[in-house]
Amino acid sequence: GCSNNGGSTEENETGTETGNTTVSGEIVAGGSTSTKNIMEATLDEFAALNPDVTAEYNATGSSDGVKNADSGVYQIGTASRNIKEEEKALGLTEKIFAYDGIAVIVNPANKVKDITVEQLAQIYKGEITNWKDLGGEDAQIVVVSREDGSGTRGAFEEIVGFEEELTANATIAEGNGNVQSTVAENENTIGYVSFTYINDTIKALTVEGVEATTDNVLNETYKVSRPFVMVYQDDNLNDAGKAYIEFLMGEEGQAIVEEEGGIPVK
Amino acid sequence: MDLMKDNKTDKTRKENFFKYVFMFCAFVAVISVFAITFFVFFRGLKPFMPGTNGYSIVDFLTGLEWRPGQNKFGILYMIVGSIFATAGAIAIGVPVGLLTAVFIAELAPKRLADIIRPAVELLAGIPSVLYGVFGLGIIVSILKGYSPYAQGQSLLASILVLAIMILPTVVSMSETAIRAVPSSYKEGSLALGASKIQTIFKVIIPAARSGILAGVVLGIGRAIGETMAVMLVAGNPIAGIPTSLWDKIRPLTTNIALEMGYASGMHQDLLFSTGVVLFVFIMIINFTLNKIIQKKIS
Amino acid sequence: MKDRNKFFIKDLNLYYGTFRALINVNLNIVEKKVTAFIGPSGCGKSTLLRCLNRMNDLIEGVKIDGVVALDDTDIYGDIDVIKLRTKVGMVFQRPNPFPMSCYDNIAYGPRCQGIKDKATLDELVEKSLKQAALWDEVKDRLNKSALGLSGGQQQRLCIARAVAMEPEVILMDEPTSALDPIATSKIEELMESLKEDYTIVIVTHSMQQAARISDNTAFFLSGEVVESDITSNIFTKPRDKRTEDYITGRFG
Amino acid sequence: MKDRNKFFIKDLNLYYGTFRALINVNLNIVEKKVTAFIGPSGCGKSTLLRCLNRMNDLIEGVKIDGVVALDDTDIYGDIDVIKLRTKVGMVFQRPNPFPMSCYDNIAYGPRCQGIKDKATLDELVEKSLKQAALWDEVKDRLNKSALGLSGGQQQRLCIARAVAMEPEVILMDEPTSALDPIATSKIEELMESLKEDYTIVIVTHSMQQAARISDNTAFFLSGEVVESDITSNIFTKPRDKRTEDYITGRFG
Amino acid sequence: MRKIKDNIVKFIIILSSVISVGILVAILGFVFGKGLGQISKDFFVNEYNSSSYYLSFNAENIKSNISEDKLLDSKYREGMYNIIEKPIYIENIGGAIGIIENTRAKNTDVMITYVENKSPMSKAVDRTGKSIGIKEGFLLNRINGEKVEDKSLEEIVNILEETSGKIELKVVSVGGGVFPNIVTTVYMILLSLGIAAPIGILAAIFLVEYAKPGKLVNLIRFATESLSGIPSIIFGLFGMAFFVVFLKFSLSILSGALTLSIILLPTIIRSTEEALKAVPDSYREASYGVGASKLQTIRKIIVPSAMPGILVAVILSIGRIIGESAALLLTAGTVAKIPDSLFSSGSTLTVQAYYLAKEEGNIEMACAIGIVVILLVIVLNIIAKLITRLFNRANY
């Protein structure tokens, strides 16, 4: 073997074919559940390029990601929302590594196709409670939201503009998957999930006529999007960690971000 | 005289050494138990301590809204929901479980009992997540058809899922207790011309009471402590005392599990406080039921 | 008055699975007399006794052939076992009062028969306890748990419980073997008085006891009834050598 | 040869919690003789027997005062209880072989004393089984579970197990009460032969048995030793009225 | 009158039993109905995540006389793949590639379907020079840095045939299985029992055989009893704060196992206590009666006799470990990889099922895992029964 023990990684050589200098070490990352697919895919590729790197990602939630990056449990923490004021006080380095769209989803049986941001706010504040007000059938709207502290929820509330005014009537489902299952199971529900979780058991609504696609987020016509942020303590990063971040922010990494349904930063 | 004691032999040394090993293990066990208790209480009571800019315990225990973002941490509606869900689960699960136990222990032909018993035990081994998934896929879907609201997530759904989950505990504990009733009671009753059913209900079940109650205690523990299954079917709203079976509830455990990954600072401490409330709950129930058992027996 | 047979047992065989615990038993039990079953441990005394009210039905794998007739009805025929047991009461070796109050213990049987009326029950309880010579000792604690009574009192309570059913026969399986001498003598006195109204069958390990209290005695050995006769004959002029050996203490 | 006292018991009182189960017991147990304890149930026979090898130590809440001396050493003084028990073996009412092979049952005690040598153990096992008159019956199944033996064989195995420790005294608590007559008579014969080497104390419910096998008899009533004497005296000319009543079957 | 009443009650009893059994059947039906379709050989032997490798080797000319049929008849077909384009053998790399469809994810991939005996691919090394070897069933992703995604099978074959000298392939092992979760579950069982069983059993021996009944024992008993009623999420909180953060064990199978041990202790102690108490006193008496010491009696008589009870407790504990999710989620993490040290995180089957349900809404897969867990539980129950029966036979 010719592994580069403890050596420095001056340069990111991924993507070239031969004569690679590889790094070694362990990367423990974790945090947001929404970023899981992107993080796992990039870590996998990074570990393939650097076979002596072992990497793991624990999807325990955005706030947990920040907290554990601070306590040192995670070398790299991720959040699927902007870093809050009190979190900024921890003095962690932040880096946006991708953007994500949040899809507004309903049951495929639901006739409604489009919704406005204004209507979304009214629904989530409990001001609109019947689908017929949106041109659907005469049925109660079942509002599904995420747990408090979720990056997805934080971002959604911020963008839609009803922060902390969520109707008391909302059903809270834990995780993107539970939102998805809950919506898939009941034709009167409305919920929201990260783009990466859109599949055929549910239907994504167009927001103000714009389809929920990566392109539309990039050209800023689709309104509901948020950043994926990673945070770390500079002196807690090992060589592998540093090299990984470079890789993620580089061309290769961003290409994977896109493959996984995220929106690259450049 | 050769009966005299000799404390210095290898044998006595070994005896003593092992005695201390046993004792040490007992203490490890005890210490871990107390460490948890201490830790949970320490974290959970921290926000209420005077001198910290914490949270008022009264607001915490009587509040009707849980909006961490707005600094509103009220858990009264959760307490009420937990109590309703547990009580409902017991009201359904205990009788059904007890009667099933009676069937297995006293009425069923041996072969049938030998099939049902392990089958019911199997229910206890299924991870609770699957109960949740089952609850969401089947129970919630069915209830949706009858609910005045447009969804099936509700107190009733929680009750049903929990009732199913406590069944195996209640069945196997009750069955063991029924089997443990001295056959002299049964013989005494039958010899007096009582029928089998009379014997079961007038003598055997009363005599097995303490074992059955122990099963109920464990069942309650499971019902209150269950997290993953109810989370999927309770609805977990951020406010609102349930007033009907169709209302959503947010059980205490769910509150912890939902947000622990996301909470920090006082929000997290208050999740621990929720844990303390749960802890106290279980203690009170254990304690009262033990008292009831003791009183009935003496 | 000619002695009338209460039970008539003919060619009775009983198997626990494949083990033959009773072998061709033939025996008559005389009405309103005390019949004692004696014999060494494991010889089948309890087994036969439990045949008389079909208590053996409860045991898995018991097979029976032969005839056991109560007042000329074959009790292994198509009869109501529950009724049989109300007619043939039983008292066990270890006192087994139910874990409830003294009153409820006695009232248990009648209540199971559907008697609900408080006055009737009160009367029945009092009468039974008096018959069992226990009334004076428990009348002030009727509502306390029966498990608080002494062993001897518990056993008399069990007798009272059997008596409360107003049965015709009372079966007793070593009713005094767990009791002290004073309690024992009380129960023996009690049997003396009960036999005026009831047919009593008692299993005992103590030959002295059999001699003291019984009118007839059956001697068992390894599942067979070796000899049965009026008690004084068994003890003074046994016909069978084995009976004599047992009586004179050569074994057992 | 003058009889030597093996045990000397003086003013012994024993309390189970607050219940005084033995009351001022004074008794001598003669070396290489069979001493029988008789008396009605619950009179304290087993309790006294278990005092002799401090088996009562295992019971919570037992308090003792008075003297129990073995060969002039107070066994309730500062002695090694384990050594005491190797000297004073015990056989219980129900045969209680360990759930292991016959061989291991016998070898258990010696092994606990540290004897590991196979040849020594083999020899010891054979000798003990022969002494217990069991060798011929089990020599082909030494490695099979002892639980497969019949009750009588199990009890003799337990005796062999006690004998294997080469004790000086063997205590037996109703050793035949769970056995059939044939097994009983085998064990009685065995005791006859054992008493040449050992001091034997036996509790029995059967007066016949006491009469048959013992040299001395102590009669117990409600925790007291009413009378102790050589057996023939007890059975033919008891000094105490209560002894006489019991012997003649007026109670018990 | 009494007959009618008895019959009504009997009817209710039977009805209850029917309900209990009906529920069981419904749940099993649901889990099996949803999950069975997902179960294949791949499900058991594959990693959950696919993992990528960059592997290089020197082209050689390896002839092969593999038959047409054989080319179609490779192992992957038993799994979740359909062949779309017939594999073509390439001498340059000594192996065949074909286009397959992933029936679960419904996308197509290029797969290395066959590797000849002396193929240079089996000697391929990664970028550190470590020999990994390309195996049948790997998906082909890039050739010398160039993506194969949008190319036809012919184009790919052409590229490979024309390349001489060093070839670097990016290959991806196929995921979609729960092998790492099975391994993690086994580790978790071994670790937690390795910690909790000795401590619990020895503690129970102390409580039953040594401790004088009194305040202390009552206190311990009360503590263990209340602990068995505490929801496991609270243990999770403790484990997270103490093992993960304070002791810096990080989210790892060690933190998870330690947390689980504390959960198991009360059960193990209680059941062992019961088993020890159930050993007839006559054994103790007999042992002391022949002059055995306390330790000897415990070691040679009491513990062996209590063994079936203790084993059953242990097996019940295994059931609990298998079924636990809340506490492990907070202490052992969610990584579906085979842990390579005590300090790596890992997710057990149940955690994985929970995670799939919660995060990906993948009910089918969660149920498939549920089936595995249920089968495991059945096996454990049978073992428990066998043990009890075995020991019972020894006793009578």
Ligand SMILES: Nc1ncnc2c1ncn2[C@@H]1O[C@H](COP(=O)(O)OP(=O)(O)OP(=O)(O)O)[C@@H](O)[C@H]1O
């Ligand atoms: N349930 C049973 N299953 C199998 N065998 C049994 C059962 N009950 C009793 N036996 C056997 O039947 C025989 C007769 O038992 P029974 O109890 O009638 O004896 P007994 O004369 O009452 O003895 P004891 O004086 O000890 O009470 C004994 O050998 C006993 O082992």
Ligand SMILES: Nc1ncnc2c1ncn2[C@@H]1O[C@H](COP(=O)(O)OP(=O)(O)OP(=O)(O)O)[C@@H](O)[C@H]1O
């Ligand atoms: N562990 C104990 N705790 C409290 N009381 C006990 C205990 N063991 C025995 N006793 C009581 O002490 C008295 C004497 O009991 P013991 O067992 O010595 O009688 P015994 O003469 O051997 O009777 P049996 O012939 O029935 O074996 C009895 O009244 C009994 O209830």
Ligand SMILES: [Mg+2]
């Ligand atoms: Mg009997």
Ligand SMILES: [Mg+2]
């Ligand atoms: Mg005794």
Ligand SMILES: O=P([O-])([O-])[O-]
């Ligand atoms: O898990 P989140 O991405 O919603 O924080």
